[in-house]
Amino acid sequence: MKGAAILVWALLIFTFLSVFMLTTVFVYRYRITVEVNYQYNYNNVQLALLSFLSSTHDGEQMSKILADNIVMNKPIDVMIVEERLDKIIDNKCYTLNVSDFSIAGSNIDCTKKYTATYKLPYPYNPRNITGDVTLVVG
Amino acid sequence: MKGLYKMLADMFGGILIVALCIAIFFLFVGYYVIIKGVIKSSEEERKTINLGHVLISSDKLVYSDEKRISRAILDENKLDEIDSNELFKEIGYPNYNYFIQIINSDTGKSWIIGEELKPQVVKVFPVAIKNGDEIQVGKLIVSLRGK
Numbered sequence: 001m002k003g004a005a006i007l008v009w010a011l012l013i014f015t016f017l018s019v020f021m022l023t024t025v026f027v028y029r030y031r032i033t034v035e036v037n038y039q040y041n042y043n044n045v046q047l048a049l050l051s052f053l054s055s056t057h058d059g060e061q062m063s064k065i066l067a068d069n070i071v072m073n074k075p076i077d078v079m080i081v082e083e084r085l086d087k088i089i090d091n092k093c094y095t096l097n098v099s100d101f102s103i104a105g106s107n108i109d110c111t112k113k114y115t116a117t118y119k120l121p122y123p124y125n126p127r128n129i130t131g132d133v134t135l136v137v138g
Numbered sequence: 139m140k141g142l143y144k145m146l147a148d149m150f151g152g153i154l155i156v157a158l159c160i161a162i163f164f165l166f167v168g169y170y171v172i173i174k175g176v177i178k179s180s181e182e183e184r185k186t187i188n189l190g191h192v193l194i195s196s197d198k199l200v201y202s203d204e205k206r207i208s209r210a211i212l213d214e215n216k217l218d219e220i221d222s223n224e225l226f227k228e229i230g231y232p233n234y235n236y237f238i239q240i241i242n243s244d245t246g247k248s249w250i251i252g253e254e255l256k257p258q259v260v261k262v263f264p265v266a267i268k269n270g271d272e273i274q275v276g277k278l279i280v281s282l283r284g285k
Contacts, residue, residue, distance in 0.1 A: 007151055010158045017162060021169045028173065032180045040187050044264060047194070050210050051266040056273045087243040088264050088275050 041137075045116040048088045049135040052096075053118065055084060063120055063133075070099045070131060071122045078103060093138035099131055110138020179258075185231055186259040186282040193238065194265055194278060198225050201268045211266045211273060212240060214247075222251045236282045242267045244274035257281035 053063040057080050068074040081103055086092055093110040096103045098120065114137050119130040193199055194210045198220065201213040217240060230236065237252030244267075259282045267276045 004151070007154055010155055014158050014162055014165075017165055021165060025169065025172050025176070029176045032176060036180055036183045036187070040183075040261065043187070043191070044262075047210055048264040051264045051275050054208075054211055054266040054273050055275050056271075059271055061273070084275060 041112075041114050042116075045114040045135060045137045048137065049116040049118055049133070052084060052088055052135070053120075053133065057084075066098050066101070066133065067120055067122050067131075069101060070120075071124060076101065089137055091138070095136045096133070097136075098133045107138075113138050182234075182259045182282060182284070183261070185234060186236070186261045186280050189229065189231070189236060189282065190261050190263045190278065190280045192229050193280065194263060196225075196229060198228070208268075210263075211268055212276070212278070214242075214267055214269045217249045217251075217267075220249075220251060226252060233285050234282055235285055236280060239279040239281070240265070240267070240276060241279070242269070242274055242276040244276070245269070255281065255283050258283050 053061070053066075055062050057065065057077075062081070062084065065074075065076060069076040081096070082105075085094055085096060085103070085105065089105065091107055091110075092105040093107040094105040115134060116137075117132050117134045120133045121130055122128055194212070195207065197207055199212050199216055201208045201211045201216075226236075235252075235255055236257075237250065237254055240249045240251070242248070261280050261282075263278045263280070265276055265278045267274050
């Protein structure tokens with residue numbers, strides 16, 4: 001009878017340890033993966049916006065094309081902006097906001113979102129010399 | 139006869155307890171190994187990310203003039219003429235091999251720097267590529283493998 005009681009205790013300790021250890025392994029793995037992925041995705045959105053603004057169309061930088069549109073109401077070719085962003089962001093799940101101008105990707109099924117913001121210089125603008133350009137990627 | 143049964147039951151119980159003790163020991167060993175593995179794989183991911191960020195800021199790949207280095211704007215001329223051995227000697231981790239693939243999304247042109255290997259971790263970084271007077275968009279892909 002005493003042997004059976006010891007056996008039950010040993011089994012209980014074993015079960016408790018197994019469950020505890022498995023849970024901590026999964027929690028640890030999940031946490032570490034989530035953290036690395038968050039930093040990686042966050043940095044990549046910043047890089048995507050930087051690359052987009054640095055890229056040129058007909059010799060003019062995208063940042064200048066956007067600024068000219070806002071300050072001087074120079075018309076902007078939405079197709080070019082969209083095509084450029086589609087090349088940078090594979091899943092086509094994004095929104096670019098510059099002042100009143102906004103453009104969204106074709107994929108609307110976006111879950112987790114990462115945001116990058118840069119200051120865009122507005123040339124010859126008496127009201128504001130800079131404005132925010134924001135890229136939200138899912 | 140009763141004594142024999144009792145002896146057998148005690149023996150069986152004893153064996154089970156010993157087996158449980160061994161199982162608990164291996165549980166701890168397994169736990170340690172799994173946690174070590176998790177830390178190592180996360181370390182490899184971080185190393186790949188770090189490599190990518192160092193590469194997109196390196197004078198060997200990105201466009202630069204006398205005054206500044208343009209982070210994340212790769213220079214096509216430098217990519218065409220790059221010496222991979224020199225690059226890997228300067229940028230890398232002692233116990234890891236890696237290779238880089240760069241794709242210009244506008245022109246479709248691509249570069250592979252280093253020997254292709256079966257990677258453990260692959261990370262993609264959006265970049266701009268300076269091609270003459272034009273700056274196009276592309277990707278820099280870093281593939282890492284332990285030695």
